[in-house]
Amino acid sequence: MDQLIEQARTIYEGEIDFAGQRLSEFLTHALLTISGVIAFLAGFATQDIYQTLYIGLGGTALTFLVVVPPWPFYNQHPQPWLPVRTGRSALDGVSIEVDGKKLS
Amino acid sequence: MHNTLTRVQNVFGFFTSVAFAVAAAIAMSVLLSPQTPSASLELRNVQVVKGRPHYYSTKREEYAHVKFDLDADLTSLFSWNTKQLFLYITASYPSSDPTIIPPSEAVIWDAIIPSDYAPLHPNTYIHPTSKTAPKPKKSAKGKGKKEVGKPYPAGASPGIVRLDNQKPKYQITDVSGKIAERENATLTLHWNVQPWVGALVWTNTKTVGRWQGLQGGEAKFAFPPLKGTEVKKDDLKTETGGERNRGSPA
Numbered sequence: 001m002d003q004l005i006e007q008a009r010t011i012y013e014g015e016i017d018f019a020g021q022r023l024s025e026f027l028t029h030a031l032l033t034i035s036g037v038i039a040f041l042a043g044f045a046t047q048d049i050y051q052t053l054y055i056g057l058g059g060t061a062l063t064f065l066v067v068v069p070p071w072p073f074y075n076q077h078p079q080p081w082l083p084v085r086t087g088r089s090a091l092d093g094v095s096i097e098v099d100g101k102k103l104s
Numbered sequence: 105m106h107n108t109l110t111r112v113q114n115v116f117g118f119f120t121s122v123a124f125a126v127a128a129a130i131a132m133s134v135l136l137s138p139q140t141p142s143a144s145l146e147l148r149n150v151q152v153v154k155g156r157p158h159y160y161s162t163k164r165e166e167y168a169h170v171k172f173d174l175d176a177d178l179t180s181l182f183s184w185n186t187k188q189l190f191l192y193i194t195a196s197y198p199s200s201d202p203t204i205i206p207p208s209e210a211v212i213w214d215a216i217i218p219s220d221y222a223p224l225h226p227n228t229y230i231h232p233t234s235k236t237a238p239k240p241k242k243s244a245k246g247k248g249k250k251e252v253g254k255p256y257p258a259g260a261s262p263g264i265v266r267l268d269n270q271k272p273k274y275q276i277t278d279v280s281g282k283i284a285e286r287e288n289a290t291l292t293l294h295w296n297v298q299p300w301v302g303a304l305v306w307t308n309t310k311t312v313g314r315w316q317g318l319q320g321g322e323a324k325f326a327f328p329p330l331k332g333t334e335v336k337k338d339d340l341k342t343e344t345g346g347e348r349n350r351g352s353p354a
Contacts, residue, residue, distance in 0.1 A: 014108035021105040028115045036122040040129050047184040049130070049300050050221065056126060060119045068111045 020074030024067045031066065035059020130185055131302025137183045138314040143176035143293050143321040145193065148269050152284040152330050153340060155275070165281035168327055169340050170195055170212050170272050172291060176321070179263035181297055188218040188228075189263065190296040195276060197289040197327070210276035212291075213343065217255045217262055227345070229255040231265070271343045284330040293321035 016024065035056060043052030096103045105111050148171040155167040172193065181189055192214035199205035215229035230253030256264045277283050294307040309317040 012108060014111070015106070024105050024111060025114070028111075028118055032115070032118050032122045036126045040126050043130070043184065044133055048221065049184050052126065052130065056123065060115075063119070064112070064115055067115050068108060070108070 014068075014070040016070050016074035017076075017078050019077040020070075024074060028063055028067050031059065031063040035063070127301040131299065134183050134185045134299070134302065135313060135315070137180075138316070139180045140316050141176075141178050141181055141295075142319040143174065143178070143265075145176075145291055145293050145321050145323050146173045147291055147323045147325045148172050150325060150328060151335055151339065152328055153335050154330065163281070165277045166283045166330060167275040167277050168195070168283050169275050169342075170291070171269055172213070172267070172272075172323070174265055174267040174270060174293070176265040176293065177263065178265070178295065179261050181295065182219050182262050185299045185302060186219050186297055187222050187300050188216055188298050190298060191215045191217060191265070192294050192296075194292050194294060195289055196292065197286050208278060210274070212272040212274055212276055213270065214273060214345070215255070215265075217265075219262055229345070231256050232267070232270075233258065271341060273343045273345055275340070275342060283327055286327040289325050289327055291323040291325065293318070 036059070039052045039056035039059065042055050043049055105114060150168055150170045152166050152168045154164055156164060174193070176191075178189065178191075192211050194209045194211050196207050196209035198207045216227055218225070218228050233253070234257075256262050257266055278286070296307075297305045299305075307318060308315060311317050
């Protein structure tokens with residue numbers, strides 16, 4: 001059961017690293033703007049408004065496919081977190097004081 | 105953008121902004137295409153008879169039945185952004201006191217003319233074909249595609265209207281119930297361009313940039329005195345619009 005929930009969480013989170021987030025934001029703006037411009041120009045040239053509609057919607061569908069799923073190229077620069085420390089060694093060299101009394 | 109959900113939200117949000125900008129550009133691009141509308145509208149016949157608003161009413165009012173000829177070339181009004189054109193003809197006449205009471209205006213005929221790209225809908229105008237054209241043979245079973253009339257004469261394009269001795273769709277009356285012997289009446293052609301995206305545009309009589317004003321489309325007349333029983337009932341039949349083409353029950 002926990003495995004299932006963990007898989008669902010991974011799909012819902014779709015984690016990507018920070019460089020990937022910057023790239024995905026740039027890609028949404030670029031792809032949607034370009035598809036809008038091409039849609040308008042194609043429709044104006046052919047004097048057919050359905051061309052604008054189809055190209056615009058197609059470009060938007062493409063953008064959804066490129067940006068939304070957590071593709072591998074969004075995870076090229078994972079954040080280097082410090083290693084996990086457990087057990088007594090976790091508190092070595094760390095002093096914690098509460099209300100003037102030292103904790104061991 | 106750290107989440108699948110936020111990525112979906114951001115992409116969709118920017119998509120709506122882009123769609124709005126493209127729609128605004130389409131609406132503005134219509135100003136670039138030149139318009140040269142022209143029409144010649146003439147009064148054919150007008151009769152004023154006594155009638156009732158509906159079958160059970162006790163009020164008796166005078167109704168005017170105005171027949172007209174129309175020859176219009178409005179093809180330049182159809183651009184890539186035009187969904188349909190709504191044409192209507194009004195009869196307007198001044199009131200008894202023009203300084204404080206505005207003139208009266210009543211619609212006698214209207215038509216919805218869709219562009220060729222617009223999807224079919226049952227209220228569109230069907231242009232009357234000439235009487236000498238051969239009638240299509242009725243299929244024996246009555247099945248198969250119905251012969252749908254076009255909103256323009258054969259061989260023309262949307263915007264061409266050629267009507268001869270056209271019956272009105274509506275018989276008009278005055279608020280007071282008396283419309284006989286009124287002077288200085290004018291028949292005017294108006295239109296309303298209904299776009300796919302953008303603002304509605306009504307008749308323009310003045311030239312704006314590449315859009316010329318309507319040439320013609322007016323006719324002056326006077327309402328005649330009340331006719332008695334010598335008017336034939338056939339003469340007073342009105343035209344029915346697309347709302348009658350749906351069969352029974354509608």
